Amino acid sequence: MATHAIFEELGVSYELxxxxxxxxxxxxxxxxxxxxxxxxxxxxxxxxxxxxxxxxLLYVIDQYPESGLAPDIHSRARGLYYQYLFWMSSTLQEAANRWAHPEQYVSGDSNLQQVKDNANDMLTHCWGVLEKVLTNNGPWLVGEQLTAADFHLFMVA
Ligand SMILES: N[C@@H](CCC(=O)N[C@@H](CS)C(=O)NCC(=O)O)C(=O)O
Structure with a gap:
């Protein structure tokens, strides 16, 4: 969905x-x-x-530097752009998957609810972090500039 949305935003042709x-x-x-x-x-x-x-997302945006969907390479925003993309992928999205598919993480049915509850705690933590970032430093993840990282956030949300 994030890749699909980026292609639409860029207005490029693609086959889905x-x-x-x-x-x-x-x-x-x-x-x-x-x-x-x-x-x-x-x-x-x-x-x-x-x-x-x-x-x-990183690869596609690198093909279209004129799109403005990645922050300047020498800015702090560029670091935040990488930070949020890696963090969402490794932590937020992983917790969302654990919550939606607890059966992928344990054998048998007995501990499914515990896996789900633990994932839910991590999701609550992650959404809290994001709420704070967007409220204090928004409107976008890295601040004033819409970037590919926002498309990833939208997809997970
Ligand atoms: N970290 C991967 C996660 C990909 C992923 O979990 N995709 C899910 C759909 S959202 C999937 O293909 N699930 C099917 C399966 O696990 O068999 C990414 O961001 O591309």
């Missing part, structure tokens, strides 16, 4: 190929050949294959 998770298409041999993790999304650009949504 649906991988139907309900049909487990992400685990098909054809898909695993391009993304061995069996997860969406995957970008194919000029024969180059890139996976991980945050990495895809």
């Amino acid at each position: 190929i649906e991988i139907d998770l309900a049909k487990n298409m992400q685990k098909s041999p054809e898909y695993l050949a391009i993304n061995p993790n069996g997860k969406v999304p995957t970008l194919v650009h000029e024969g180059r294959v890139i996976y991980e949504s945050a990495a895809i």
Whole structure:
């Protein structure tokens, strides 16, 4: 969704190929050949294959520096742009996945609720951090400038 939204924002042409998770298409041999993790999304650009949504966003925006969707390379905002993308990917999105799919983290049913509760505590913490950042330093994640990181936040939210 974040990659899709970025393409719309940039106004570039792209082909969107649906991988139907309900049909487990992400685990098909054809898909695993391009993304061995069996997860969406995957970008194919000029024969180059890139996976991980945050990495895809960084890569795409690097192709369009004139878009203004990445902060100046010598600014603090550039550091914050990386910081929030990596943190959302590793911490917020991971907790959201644990909350939505506790069965991926434990065997059997007995501890599912505990995994969900722990994930919920982490989500509450993360949304609290984001609430503070956006309230005190917004309107966007890095401050005054809309960046690709906001598209990632929107997707997870
Ligand atoms: N860190 C990865 C997470 C990707 C991910 O978890 N994708 C989910 C959908 S949101 C997926 O493909 N789930 C299917 C599965 O796990 O089989 C990213 O940001 O690209």
